[in-house]
Amino acid sequence: MTEAFEPKITAFVCNWCTYAGADLTGTSRIKYQSNVRVLRLPCTGRIDFMLLAKAFARGSDGVIVSGCHPNDCHYTSGNYHARRRWMIYRNLMDFMGIDTRRVTFSWVSAAEGARWAELVNEVTTTVRALGPYTEYKELALTGVE
Amino acid sequence: MSRIGVFTCHCGENIGATVDCAKVAERTRNVPGVVHSVDYKYMCSDPGQSMIKDAIKEHGLTGVVVAACSPRMHEPTFRSAVEEAGLNPYLCEMANLREHCSWVHEKNDATTDKAADLIRVMVEKVKHNTPLHPIRVPVTKRALVLGGGIAGIQAALDIANSGHKVVLVEKSPSIGGHMSQLSETFPTLDCSQCILTPRMVEAARHPNITLMTYAELEKLEGFIGNFKATIRKKARQVDEKLCTGCGMCITKCPQKKIPDEFNEGLGKRSAIYVPFPQAVPNKPVIDKANCTFYKSGKCKVCEKMCPTGAIRFDQQDELVTLDVGAIVLATGFKVMRTDKFPEYGFGKYADVIDGLQFERLASASGPTLGVMKRPSDGKEPETVVFVACSGSRDRAKGVPYCSKICCMYTAKHAMLYKHKMHHGKAYVFYMDIRSGGKDYDEFVRRAIEEDDVKYIRGRVSRIYEEDGQLIVKGADTLLGGEPVEIKADMVVLATAVQAQDGSEELAQRLHVSYDPYHFFAESHPKLKPVETNTAGIFLAGACQAPRDIPETVAQASGAAAKVASLFSKDELTREPVVAVVNRLPAPTFSYCVGCFLCQSACPYQAIEAEEIRGRDGTLIKTLAKVNAGLCQGCGTCVSTCRTKAIDIQGFSNEQIFAELMTL
Ligand SMILES: Cc1cc2nc3c(=O)[nH]c(=O)nc-3n(C[C@H](O)[C@H](O)[C@H](O)COP(=O)(O)OP(=O)(O)OC[C@H]3O[C@@H](n4cnc5c(N)ncnc54)[C@H](O)[C@@H]3O)c2cc1C
Ligand code: SF4
Ligand code: SF4
Numbered sequence: 001m002t003e004a005f006e007p008k009i010t011a012f013v014c015n016w017c018t019y020a021g022a023d024l025t026g027t028s029r030i031k032y033q034s035n036v037r038v039l040r041l042p043c044t045g046r047i048d049f050m051l052l053a054k055a056f057a058r059g060s061d062g063v064i065v066s067g068c069h070p071n072d073c074h075y076t077s078g079n080y081h082a083r084r085r086w087m088i089y090r091n092l093m094d095f096m097g098i099d100t101r102r103v104t105f106s107w108v109s110a111a112e113g114a115r116w117a118e119l120v121n122e123v124t125t126t127v128r129a130l131g132p133y134t135e136y137k138e139l140a141l142t143g144v145e
Numbered sequence: 146m147s148r149i150g151v152f153t154c155h156c157g158e159n160i161g162a163t164v165d166c167a168k169v170a171e172r173t174r175n176v177p178g179v180v181h182s183v184d185y186k187y188m189c190s191d192p193g194q195s196m197i198k199d200a201i202k203e204h205g206l207t208g209v210v211v212a213a214c215s216p217r218m219h220e221p222t223f224r225s226a227v228e229e230a231g232l233n234p235y236l237c238e239m240a241n242l243r244e245h246c247s248w249v250h251e252k253n254d255a256t257t258d259k260a261a262d263l264i265r266v267m268v269e270k271v272k273h274n275t276p277l278h279p280i281r282v283p284v285t286k287r288a289l290v291l292g293g294g295i296a297g298i299q300a301a302l303d304i305a306n307s308g309h310k311v312v313l314v315e316k317s318p319s320i321g322g323h324m325s326q327l328s329e330t331f332p333t334l335d336c337s338q339c340i341l342t343p344r345m346v347e348a349a350r351h352p353n354i355t356l357m358t359y360a361e362l363e364k365l366e367g368f369i370g371n372f373k374a375t376i377r378k379k380a381r382q383v384d385e386k387l388c389t390g391c392g393m394c395i396t397k398c399p400q401k402k403i404p405d406e407f408n409e410g411l412g413k414r415s416a417i418y419v420p421f422p423q424a425v426p427n428k429p430v431i432d433k434a435n436c437t438f439y440k441s442g443k444c445k446v447c448e449k450m451c452p453t454g455a456i457r458f459d460q461q462d463e464l465v466t467l468d469v470g471a472i473v474l475a476t477g478f479k480v481m482r483t484d485k486f487p488e489y490g491f492g493k494y495a496d497v498i499d500g501l502q503f504e505r506l507a508s509a510s511g512p513t514l515g516v517m518k519r520p521s522d523g524k525e526p527e528t529v530v531f532v533a534c535s536g537s538r539d540r541a542k543g544v545p546y547c548s549k550i551c552c553m554y555t556a557k558h559a560m561l562y563k564h565k566m567h568h569g570k571a572y573v574f575y576m577d578i579r580s581g582g583k584d585y586d587e588f589v590r591r592a593i594e595e596d597d598v599k600y601i602r603g604r605v606s607r608i609y610e611e612d613g614q615l616i617v618k619g620a621d622t623l624l625g626g627e628p629v630e631i632k633a634d635m636v637v638l639a640t641a642v643q644a645q646d647g648s649e650e651l652a653q654r655l656h657v658s659y660d661p662y663h664f665f666a667e668s669h670p671k672l673k674p675v676e677t678n679t680a681g682i683f684l685a686g687a688c689q690a691p692r693d694i695p696e697t698v699a700q701a702s703g704a705a706a707k708v709a710s711l712f713s714k715d716e717l718t719r720e721p722v723v724a725v726v727n728r729l730p731a732p733t734f735s736y737c738v739g740c741f742l743c744q745s746a747c748p749y750q751a752i753e754a755e756e757i758r759g760r761d762g763t764l765i766k767t768l769a770k771v772n773a774g775l776c777q778g779c780g781t782c783v784s785t786c787r788t789k790a791i792d793i794q795g796f797s798n799e800q801i802f803a804e805l806m807t808l
Contacts, residue, residue: 006255010808015217023215026244034250034259037266038241039804040216041796042722045746046780051801058808075748075779085784117249 007061017068024113032117044082062127154188154213163247208271233276284370294322296686297475303705305353319424328508369681382431387455390427394447412512478687526634536641551639642691736790743782751775
């Protein structure tokens with residue numbers, strides 16, 4: 001691993017909890033690593049496997065998926081659908097040979113500004129240690145891209 | 146071809162001090178599709194907004210990206226500016242340079258790079274944005290109120306007084322709820338009937354209110370502004386139009402020994418009966434389970450007695466459908482009936498009663514006409530023990546929450562008892578006294594100081610009978626847990642307030658959520674306390690949580706105000722961020738295979754089946770269709786659909802993949 005490696009982290013977050021939580025991190029001026037790029041979606045229920053796979057194919061070294069805590073979903077149950085899906089997806093990823101350590105599922109509420117900073121820092125540090133994720137990119141390029 | 150304008154804001158120093166805005170604007174100029182890129186100190190100011198409007202006209206922009214603060218802050222501001230310049234507001238997006246970049250990172254190249262990235266992502270999204278139009282839904286200006294306790298009555302009156310029609314549906318034969326059973330009410334000790342009965346009559350007489358008693362909601366379809374409710378009017382066996390309420394039928398009914406629900410089993414009623422003398426409407430019902438005719442095929446005495454010929458043995462349940470625009474849920478509570486406490490002997494010893502039974506004993510209209518007589522032998526109880534928290538705050542056997550009203554009504558009960566029997570002794574076992582409320586603590590102090598009610602802090606462990614005498618065993622924790630034993634003539638348990646029976650099924654029928662204890666759940670505990678998660682359905686009273694009368698009435702008026710403001714417009718407009726099932730290009734063509742996985746995933750029941758038929762009327766296929774009125778735009782359906790036939794406007798696959806492709 002080269003010393004200069006800075007991982008690219010893509011975060012898929014819901015509009016109501018984690019996006020608002022990340023806004024709060026800003027308003028509270030809590031600093032965190034700048035490697036993350038946030039994509040806003042209405043609900044974690046909207047986030048499907050394709051998006052994650054695509055993020056890796058496009059060169060993300062790590063992916064964060066985060067939404068409302070169980071029971072707090074703005075849409076009642078979107079996050080439960082998401083949670084069920086992740087349980088399957090994790091196995092699927094493993095089977096496909098994707099490194100599951102590169103995907104982090106988490107919950108950050110609109111009140112957890114500090115938690116968002118922590119999460120991003122943790123993931124950035126982990127992924128930095130794992131190094132660049134070239135395997136999946138190569139795999140994707142041989143496919144139907 | 147896209148012609149995108151990008152406007153990078155310094156937000157004074159907020160962005161400008163950390164991000165090199167000029168450089169970002171410069172770099173953005175080279176992004177394909179961008180024809181105009183500038184930076185400015187305050188984009189949200191009037192001159193800033195004018196810059197955007199002018200640029201739209203001057204450069205013929207087809208999309209706008211404002212790189213400034215969080216879209217949760219100023220998206221509406223910029224979207225309306227864009228609209229004023231003649232561009233569809235949904236062709237404007239924001240890149241969040243402040244909360245997600247300048248405020249959280251140090252000033253360096255990486256931060257400026259990130260800012261430029263965030264902008265590129267949004268430029269890519271905007272290129273794939275399409276004009277969207279707010280969804281308009283018509284509003285039926287008639288409300289349905291479920292439950293005719295004080296909550297439902299208050300809500301119905303307020304809505305009716307704001308000039309709108311209301312249907313008040315009550316499952317029992319009369320409105321009034323639990324409040325009609327109370328004797329006097331804390332903290333003023335005014336007679337419950339005296340303040341409630343005029344309200345009941347007003348509700349029945351109001352030209353805007355239709356009362357449907359002995360009726361229940363059978364089915365609910367539709368969405369905010371446009372619900373269709375099916376109500377089952379149970380057969381009373383009495384023609385309400387003909388009946389004058391004279392009560393002749395009741396006098397000769399041979400079944401006279403049926404335990405009376407209104408008096409909590411302390412009194413008796415006949416098979417044809419009116420629940421209580423002030424009932425509204427004052428029309429009897431036949432209790433078929435106990436009626437001699439329904440049991441043996443002979444009797445019909447009431448029919449012979451009735452001077453107007455109102456008795457109808459052949460009357461059947463009737464289903465009525467109503468179009469309503471909003472619903473207020475006010476179905477109230479029940480008290481824990483506690484076979485769960487064998488150690489307290491409830492149900493075993495006649496003189497161990499609960500709070501509602503005590504209300505009936507103390508009430509001037511009750512079975513003893515307000516004279517203190519214990520149930521077993523009618524003797525005046527010389528010593529009465531009141532046990533607070535019977536089942537409340539008891540994780541092991543009861544419910545973990547505080548029932549909120551019992552501290553107050555227990556003080557009231559002890560006081561009412563002392564007022565009637567000055568020489569009698571009243572003891573209260575309690576864990577804490579929770580008397581938060583206007584004049585509430587003063588009320589409890591009055592019971593202790595003026596009426597000499599003895600308060601003992603500690604739980605009761607056992608109540609049993611010895612030689613015809615009730616023995617209450619407990620401990621006084623203020624005296625270091627010293628055991629206490631009181632010989633009592635009567636014991637009153639302040640049993641826990643619980644959700645109404647059947648509230649879970651009702652919640653499912655209405656698609657509202659409920660908490661672990663089956664009380665209906667509000668949309669937000671602080672900012673949306675009367676809303677449910679289903680738009681157009683509101684909450685009032687004890688169906689949401691244990692609640693006293695003042696709070697119930699305030700919340701009912703709150704729910705009514707929400708309904709009135711909903712009805713103040715002829716149409717509702719909603720954000721068009723909703724799902725759509727594609728139809729390309731011929732109307733019968735769609736990727737949708739009709740598997741309806743989306744339907745099972747949708748939390749709002751927003752997905753319907755649509756039959757596609759040929760010219761001759763033969764069914765070609767059944768496709769999913771989104772009801773834009775019900776859809777809230779979560780997008781769960783999109784990730785569930787395996788053929789990607791369903792998509793969500795504003796967050797379409799195309800848009801999100803476009804964003805991803807720039808990473
Ligand atoms: C022993 C006792 C003493 C109390 N004393 C006081 C006091 O002194 N002061 C005070 O402020 N508060 C007192 N309270 C509290 C008071 O009773 C409540 O605050 C009040 O009754 C709540 O009104 P509600 O309309 O929400 O519920 P309820 O009174 O329970 O009314 C609900 C109504 O809805 C009907 N219903 C239920 N399900 C359905 C359905 N599916 N469809 C149609 N209708 C339905 C019920 O039949 C009922 O008529 C006391 C409570 C108890 C138990
Ligand atoms: S006798 Fe007839 S009119 Fe009188 S209360 Fe009974 S049903 Fe009504
Ligand atoms: S977006 Fe959500 S609410 Fe709308 S149809 Fe899809 S699952 Fe239902």
